Amino acid sequence: MTKKVVLVIEYNGSEYKGWQAQKFGVPSVQENLEKALSVVANHPVQVVCAGRTDSGVHASAQVVHFETDAERNERAWTLGVNTYLPSDITVVAASYVSDDFHARFSALSRRYRYVIYSSPFCPAILAKGVTWTYKTLDVDAMREAAKVFLGTHDFSSFRAIGCQANTPIRTILNFDVQKLGQYIVLDVRANAFLHHMIRNFAGVLMSIGAGEKPVSWAKQILDAKDRTKGGITAPPTGLYFVDAQYPDVFNVPKLHLGPHFLPYVDEPNYELPS
Template sequence: MSKKKVALVVEYKGTEYKGWQAQKYDVPTVQKYLETALSKIAAHTVKVVCAGRTDASVHASAQVVHFETDAERSEKAWTLGVNSNLPKDIAVVAAANMHSSFHARFSAVSRRYRYVIYSSPLRPAIMSKEVTWTHKSLDISKMQQAAKVFVGKHDFSSFRAVGCQAHTPVRTILNFEIYQSGQYIVLDIRANAFLHHMIRNFAGVLMTIGAGEEEVSWARKVLEARDRTKGGITGPPEGLYFVDAEYPEEFKVPKVALGPHFLPYFEEPSYELPS
């Protein structure tokens, strides 16, 4: 029997996990729990590939994965059945059979993250692990001006982690929007791909500028320095969400509402897939 390829859209709260990727040591990861649950439903060992790995304490509202199976199962089995075997903070929210050429990582033409900041003099209790809290008042207009510098194709060496294993620091930022609703400030970033800690380093620079501790022009200075030591602090992981991976239309990857779902609706700019 020939194997079929199945794509899933997965949502998870990363607080209790050591990141997405399964590790050789026995530590909790999202991939480990998802593969275990899928293997029970498929009745054979399942290995998954994701669109973009996430670090410890980072969340996802629409992580895309694929796996191969020779098991005959319904969409409900890959959603409701798998969810019954998952921890409460991981859930499959969509599933679909895919063409054999589909690859969750290599077929993706862009990825999108949102970084959620909660700006308030007092720390939150209810969302303490789902947002990045700052007691400082942030000037969103300055942050928006600074973020424009990052749009386009650049060498982002100043924004990559020291241990980043990417072959090149060059990435293309397709859109960088910043929204505010009440005490939430959201960095909404879409790119062809990202470097390790890239978004959290963007957040660190923009929060510093928003707090008035550096001028708007500092963003360009950091970018052009191509030196991580010039880039200031790395933002905490708690506010970071993987919210979308985009694919050519012919693959018909399931789409879900853009998250994280506690946020108010923001007017969406018109986007085009990169060529």
């Protein structure tokens, strides 16, 4: 009897050309995970993820599902699968779910964190796990500018030129900017994201935080609906997929928000602007 399994995956994307399996010889997270799952299931396995990540982008809680007729306990789908995975990919939770669950289409929202390390010196540790800037950033100015993005908008100015989404309309449910020691964290939740959207947000907010542009520049770019009017695309190194929200009925495993090197902070209450 075929069953559906949901997994929560953590990975360091530094050595991969993104999540999605590609042509032979191009390293991807999906290909490595499917190979490991196929060994444990003893049959070919294909997975579907909540949100594909680009080359060099990480995840602390990527959600995937797959179907199997293998009789295995949840321990086999975690510790067993991890035996066959490279050290930079780990299954951190597994659960059986109902047949109507879909990692992508059942998701109510997706959440990313973009981690900036502000210091005069480039970090030796986590050099590929954060985005470094030697500039001092005004977090209050960045937070004020980020408020412009809340709600439903045409985000054409923040989508990659090659973005294949059918529409540039997206709804930002929350956008918080926090300073945690030398880390500055952009915490964004939305119904869905466009290609390079968060990295383009980061590029704009870092310019504002550095005092190179005024806070009002964020709205000017948003209103322009033109990518050529936007700022630079920030590097992928600081970007993490940290959560996908689902209806409670599916009982998808929930973890503390990552990445795990950040200190835990209380969750603020978010409301959509009227």
